Amino acid sequence: MNPVAEMKQITKSFGQNHVLKNVDFTLMPGSIHALLGENGTGKTTLMNILGSIIPKDSGSIKLFGEAYESNEMNQQVAFIHQELSLVNDLTVFENVYLGRELRKSFFLDKQKMIEETQHYIELLDVALKPTQMVSSLNPALKQITEILRAVMQEARIIIMDEPTSSLTDVEIDHVFNVIRNLRENGVSIIFISHKLNEVLEICDAYTIMRDGNVVATGEVTPDLTEAMLSRHMVGRELSTEVIYRERPLGSTILELANLSKEREYKDINMTLKKGEILGVTGLLGDGRSELFMTVAGANMPYSGSMIVNQKTVKLHNTTQAMRSRITYVPKNRKENGIITDLSIKENMTLPILKNFYRNGLLNNQAILEHNQCYIQELFIKISDVNHLITSLSGGNQQKVVLARALGTNPDIVILDNPTQGVDVGAKLEIYTLIMKLAEEGISFVILSSEFPEMHNLCDRVYVMFQGQVRGEFTREELNEEDIMLVATGGSINGRD
Numbered sequence: 001m002n003p004v005a006e007m008k009q010i011t012k013s014f015g016q017n018h019v020l021k022n023v024d025f026t027l028m029p030g031s032i033h034a035l036l037g038e039n040g041t042g043k044t045t046l047m048n049i050l051g052s053i054i055p056k057d058s059g060s061i062k063l064f065g066e067a068y069e070s071n072e073m074n075q076q077v078a079f080i081h082q083e084l085s086l087v088n089d090l091t092v093f094e095n096v097y098l099g100r101e102l103r104k105s106f107f108l109d110k111q112k113m114i115e116e117t118q119h120y121i122e123l124l125d126v127a128l129k130p131t132q133m134v135s136s137l138n139p140a141l142k143q144i145t146e147i148l149r150a151v152m153q154e155a156r157i158i159i160m161d162e163p164t165s166s167l168t169d170v171e172i173d174h175v176f177n178v179i180r181n182l183r184e185n186g187v188s189i190i191f192i193s194h195k196l197n198e199v200l201e202i203c204d205a206y207t208i209m210r211d212g213n214v215v216a217t218g219e220v221t222p223d224l225t226e227a228m229l230s231r232h233m234v235g236r237e238l239s240t241e242v243i244y245r246e247r248p249l250g251s252t253i254l255e256l257a258n259l260s261k262e263r264e265y266k267d268i269n270m271t272l273k274k275g276e277i278l279g280v281t282g283l284l285g286d287g288r289s290e291l292f293m294t295v296a297g298a299n300m301p302y303s304g305s306m307i308v309n310q311k312t313v314k315l316h317n318t319t320q321a322m323r324s325r326i327t328y329v330p331k332n333r334k335e336n337g338i339i340t341d342l343s344i345k346e347n348m349t350l351p352i353l354k355n356f357y358r359n360g361l362l363n364n365q366a367i368l369e370h371n372q373c374y375i376q377e378l379f380i381k382i383s384d385v386n387h388l389i390t391s392l393s394g395g396n397q398q399k400v401v402l403a404r405a406l407g408t409n410p411d412i413v414i415l416d417n418p419t420q421g422v423d424v425g426a427k428l429e430i431y432t433l434i435m436k437l438a439e440e441g442i443s444f445v446i447l448s449s450e451f452p453e454m455h456n457l458c459d460r461v462y463v464m465f466q467g468q469v470r471g472e473f474t475r476e477e478l479n480e481e482d483i484m485l486v487a488t489g490g491s492i493n494g495r496d
């Protein structure tokens with residue numbers, strides 16, 4: 001069998017930053033191939049070259065056996081980025097045909113487009129309708145619509161950049177079925193991911209990059225383990241110790257009493273203690289993000305009461321929340337977390353910029369020192385803080401967003417999906433920092449779908465289902481099966 005893509009000795013630099021140093025990458029037909037590596041190691045850059053989004057500096061590429069210059073567009077290679085490019089206000093078939101609509105003389109041939117879309121929906125065996133509005137789809141079906149678009153463009157190679165990073169377990173299964181279906185139809189998939197369990201579950205082959213080089217490549221065999229993959233990724237053995245440390249907790253710092261918001265969440269009663277790390281989990285539609293957006297002053301109006309530091313507060317906006325020393329990192333960094341037109345420095349310090357004025361002038365040195373502290377604590381890979389935030393890799397952008405939140409000197413930090421796109425080693429570093437700050441008395445609310453994340457960090461976990469709290473687990477009671485049961489509407493031993 002001949003490879004469908006062969007990249008040889010690829011190099012790429014951005015200024016003085018030599019990102020790819022003679023990288024070789026081979027993709028076989030009908031293979032699901034994982035591309036792995038720490039944040040900022042060059043995975044997206046390599047794939048941007050294969051997908052002809054940016055040019056290489058040197059090296060050669062063969063596609064389907066023929067020499068290929070990456071400045072030519074090639075419909076046979078599709079790149080599905082983390083931030084999906086669908087138009088919410090259009091239907092599935094309109095999105096699929098966007099920019100290449102079928103016409104009958106001067107008019108759009110809607111009927112034909114709907115029929116063709118339906119044909120491919122059946123081929124992929126998914127529960128979609130061509131005429132459904134994209135805005136009504138859950139994240140998994142949006143991801144699948146992107147895949148549908150790629151397939152209908154006759155793509156033979158589909159690059160997926162962390163396709164599951166904002167999906168729940170049930171949705172991931174759904175997307176995986178579609179990916180397996182594509183493999184059966186001879187499509188090759190490049191699967192960029194930091195979730196090593198998923199790599200072992202679905203991939204046939206893997207390539208691991210470190211610092212712009214390929215350090216390992218091979219087949220996914222039954223004896224391959226997550227530990228083996230992560231050792232290659234970070235170049236050392238990663239600690240398997242749980243980061244959680246027993247410690248005394250303070251008095252209640254946040255109390256939510258009968259908090260309700262129509263169609264989002266109902267009768268929420270929760271408490272958070274000083275220095276506590278509280279997990280809140282559930283499945284799609286559980287209402288946890290909406291609830292804590294309210295607590296962060298970003299989702300009004302609500303009924304019920306909120307007591308922060310013994311005072312009843314009525315928050316109307318995020319500035320008021322910040323005054324109550326509540327800070328918040330939203331999920332979906334690209335849409336809600338970063339300001340793309342601003343530099344790394346500005347993104348890191350924006351909410352506290354006023355603290356750096358001396359006699360009416362901005363003290364740049366103080367900003368740099370503040371930033372430097374977090375760059376070191378969170379191991380952020382940055383060549384120049386004055387560069388645009390978008391010049392950073394996804395995982396490093398996420399760390400900047402975390403640094404911004406922690407830099408506001410908060411009492412309560414709400415983190416929604418905090419380690420989205422962050423590599424395995426860096427995750428542990430973030431958990432270690434959270435634990436250290438909790439020991440210093442900062443309280444955390446971690447909204448997460450990842451059990452290992454909660455197990456590493458949390459003192460207590462609330463489980464939500466359809467906008468209501470349906471279970472509360474102490475650390476001793478934490479176990480994945482019971483949480484899943486409650487998250488899907490069940491109850492354990494008669495408990496609700």
Ligand SMILES: Nc1ncnc2c1ncn2[C@@H]1O[C@H](COP(=O)(O)OP(=O)(O)OP(=O)(O)O)[C@@H](O)[C@H]1O
Binds near residue numbers: 041
């Ligand atoms: N357009 C750009 N301008 C300047 N530097 C860039 C640009 N794109 C990427 N880089 C740099 O190239 C390096 C590799 O980034 P890349 O996005 O390829 O990493 P990655 O392995 O995909 O990381 P992650 O897992 O965090 O997504 C980073 O140091 C990044 O800052």
